[in-house]
Amino acid sequence: MSSDICGIAVDDDTIFCSIRNGKIITLDRQSYLLKEFVVSESSMWSIKTYDNYMICGTVDGELLLLDKTAFSIEKRLVLGKKNIGSLYIDGETIYVASHDGRLFKIDIKSFEIESLTKNAHKKMFHCVGVYGDMLVTVSFPCSEITLWNKDTLEKTREINTPLKLSGCIHIENDFMYICSRNILGIDRIKLNE
Numbered sequence: 001m002s003s004d005i006c007g008i009a010v011d012d013d014t015i016f017c018s019i020r021n022g023k024i025i026t027l028d029r030q031s032y033l034l035k036e037f038v039v040s041e042s043s044m045w046s047i048k049t050y051d052n053y054m055i056c057g058t059v060d061g062e063l064l065l066l067d068k069t070a071f072s073i074e075k076r077l078v079l080g081k082k083n084i085g086s087l088y089i090d091g092e093t094i095y096v097a098s099h100d101g102r103l104f105k106i107d108i109k110s111f112e113i114e115s116l117t118k119n120a121h122k123k124m125f126h127c128v129g130v131y132g133d134m135l136v137t138v139s140f141p142c143s144e145i146t147l148w149n150k151d152t153l154e155k156t157r158e159i160n161t162p163l164k165l166s167g168c169i170h171i172e173n174d175f176m177y178i179c180s181r182n183i184l185g186i187d188r189i190k191l192n193e
Contacts (some may be wrong), residue, residue, distance in 0.1 A: 007047040009054065011068075016054060024054070024071055031127040037071035040064065047085040048094070050108060055094060057084025063096060075111040077103060088127035088135070090150065095127040095135055103127075105153055115153040120146065122172055127186065129171040131191050140167050140180060145189070159189060 007018040008166035015027040024047075028035070042058040049055075054066040057127050061076035063083050065075040079098055086097035089108070096104040103120035104179065108115055134147040134156055145159040165179030174192045179185075 002076075005044050006045050007056075009047045009049045011049045014068075016047060016049065018047050022058075024056075024066075038073065039073070040069055041065060045083060045085050048087050050087050050089060050094075055087060055089070055108070057087050057096060059083040061098065063094075063102075063106065063111075065108075077106070077111055077113075081115075083124075085124055086126040088129065090130050090135075093150075095150075097125050097127050097137060099124050101125075103153055104150070105150075115151070117148070117153040117155075120148075126169075127167040131171055131174075131176075136169070136171060136176070138163075138167075138169055141165055145176070147191075161187075161189070 004020050005017045006074055012044040013029055019025055020043050021032045022042050024037045024039050028034045030062055040058055042060040044056040044058050046057045052068050054068050056064040061080040062077055063077040064073050067074055067078040080100050082098055085099050086089045088095045092108050094106050094108055101119045104113055104191045105115040110147045121142050123138035123139050123141040124136050128138050133150055135150040138145045140163045143163045147157040149156055162182055164181035176191055178187045
């Protein structure tokens with residue numbers, strides 16, 4: 001590839017890479033055949049697969065539902081003017097983190113906003129997973145981990161822990177595993193306390 005890979009998603013047959021300025025490159029996992037599709041004029045940092053579709057968040061604030069075969073835009077939802085930096089799918093719902101601080105809950109079938117919270121975090125944040133009936137978001141620059149009611153997007157709990165600009169979080173059973181530049185190794189937080 002001759003450009004940055006902004007986002008990546010995988011299904012049983014294909015690896016999908018979003019490339020700077022709105023392109024998606026597909027790589028067949030058996031034949032290694034590459035195909036290139038121009039989807040948008042805007043880069044896409046977060047992409048997910050869902051059934052026969054791709055869901056992409058653009059840096060121009062749009063959420064796109066694409067046919068996974070032709071890469072045609074089936075539905076488009078304008079969420080704002082800032083980057084859609086993170087997507088998380090839970091069943092028929094997609095949670096969206098926008099760089100303008102808004103957190104969205106969107107029904108995938110209707111592609112309509114069900115809930116919205118403004119000022120979820122003061123700086124960029126990610127939707128990192130679901131624990132029970134709560135959505136978990138993290139803002140590494142703010143050193144905040146927040147749990148939200150996944151239906152209403154009401155804040156239920158906040159965990160303040162020293163973090164740096166970036167990192168990764170994985171939720172498994174009752175634990176959240178965290179890595180960040182200031183953590184030597186991997187830290188663990190128990191979520192059911």
